[in-house]
Amino acid sequence: MKKIYQRLAAVLLIFSACTKTETIPFTPEADNQLLEYKIVNVQGTPIYGAINQADSSVTIYLPFYLQLTILEPELKVSDGATITPASGTMIEDLLDFFRNGRTIKYNVKGKAGNVKGYTLHIQVQQPDLTVKEITTDPANPVTYNIDMKAFFDSFSFTLNGAGFASNLDMIKVVLVDEQNKEYGPLDISQFNTTDLTTLSFSITQYKNMSSAILATLPATGLYKVRIYSYAKVATTQNSIRINLLNK
Structure with missing residues (x-):
């Protein structure tokens, strides 16, 4: 009989442990959050950004075929909060953003005065940009000469590759010297x-x-030779030589 009572007590103990409830304190949602980010200067459905509250970032993915140079974002924040820059503030000169880089941030200020900053990341769904070498033997660079005192002189060359934008305004080509200094753009x-x-x-x-x-x-x-094509950049591995005679 004693063993029966011991087993019954053990069962009751296990049952009470399984049915024990814990109270989790309620954590109110922050009042300084960016809740929605979308690009509206496109035809049809807006482009929605992916908001990561943990690392305070927003990522938007732009289709390459749109080749946008300006973005118009529409923003939604917590009730009673304000955001800087304001919703509708244009993001201009995307080509400069892609080529030179700059930080785009938004600050959301809640009703209590707390500020949370978000960093915008822009990803373009663009095919790889590749260029073929003009000089195939690095020890013998292809050489172009032009006489600066001649009545008329010129030289031409061709760059072959893949992934070039169809809109010429999206392309910039420059010469890059051995110190990585850029000259151009080339016409x-x-x-x-x-x-x-x-x-x-x-x-x-x-x-x-x-x-x-x-x-x-x-x-x-x-x-x-370096080519910028919308959001991509590619540079030849081998150099060409240019001589400006009588300069």
Whole structure:
């Protein structure tokens, strides 16, 4: 009989342990949160941003085919809160953002005065940008000469690759010297929108109609070719040589 009582007591103890409840304190939602972020200057459905409250970030994913250069965000925050910059404030010059980088932040101020900052990240769903080498043998760079005292002189070259934007305004091509200094941009002399794999350039010396880049280049130098195409950038691995004779 004693064993029966012991077993019954053990069962009751286990049952009481299983049915024990814990009270979790209620944590009110912060009053300084960014609740919704969407881009509205697009046709059809807005582009919604992914808000991460844990690391105070917002990430938007832009389709490459839109090739937007300005964004108009519409924002929603906690009841009674304010946000700076305000909803509807344009994000301008996206090309500069992609090429040079800058921090875009939003500060949400709650009713109690507490401020929470959010950092915006912009990701473009863009194909890889690749360029083929003009110089195939690094020890023997392809060389271009132009006589700065000739009545007229010029040289041309072509850059082949993939992933070029179809809109020429989204493309910038520069020469990069051995110290990573950029010269340019180069004037694109030929671009076929039905063949997005080739860019052609012509540099000309002719009285007051010379290519602007000639005024900044030294007499001789080795240069890689760098192309910016919307949000992507690619640079040749091998250099070309440009000689400005009689400069």
